[in-house]
Amino acid sequence: MMRAKPEPVQVVKLRRDSALKALVNGVPYIQFLGVEFDRRGDELTAVMPFADTLIGNPFLPALHGGAIAAFLEVTAIIELAWTGLWEAMEAGRLDPTTLHPTHLPRLPKTIDFTVDYLRTGLPRDAYARARVNRSGRRYASVQVEAWQDNRARLFAQATGHFLMPEKDV
């Protein structure tokens, strides 16, 4: 028996990128913050380009702690939702062309979220990556790291627990 010919790389990339785009564009608050997601395979990096509206202390100036927390929480939620979406998509259980802001998988709900502010957030772009440390049927535990100019010098980190949506995809 012949093995099925692998799909062209552009087709695979387009499918994955459009699924991610649909997920991210479906959340108004992510647009409000201006947060974008870079994808390398299944790995996501969240980017929050600097904007004046993110400032909390205009004298330093420094990013607002609330903007930093929101950036990290957005990163954690999208990482969790993306992990589920990726599995469903790769297993062929989900057709990403059906994804639309009005038709998206239900998002996890935050139970608690703790942010550790390690350094002042500078008026520059910020980056973050989340790691799902445990993802059960109902609960998930996620850790997030954020940095600016230097990957090794985190300016904030967070850990949170999430209630997973009922599986319907």
Added chain:
Amino acid sequence: MTDAKAKLAQHFAAAIPHAMALGMRMDKIGTGAAELSMGYDERFIGDPATGVIHGGAVFALMDTCCGAAVISHPGGGAGTATIDLRMDYMRPATPGQRIRARAECYHMTRAVAFVRATAMDDDEGRLVATATGTFTVERADGKEAAE
């Protein structure tokens, strides 16, 4: 409220660009205590299926409110920054309703302020979220307080 406090309340959110962007309003400033609120806005939605505001926006409100409580404390310095803040989200805030946060700085050392806060919507009997955190105490001379 004294004149100075009334003036602070009036200008507080306007002096913080991110608080401005989220439409925050200072409703009350006491002694080591503050109340801030934020109106419902479709741009702040975190769950498109329900229209519920994103936890991050509530976090920003709570963080700002805690910071205001620290600044209003008689032992507080010229400024403050969040060291850490934990939020517990008890229930989704009802779409369309204003979210009100109340923070209290319940202990302060030379260098650290300890704060707790609650958030509610129109249903005052059921809290939307609680927060606990620690904040820096920055002295007027620009130096951090000595240990």
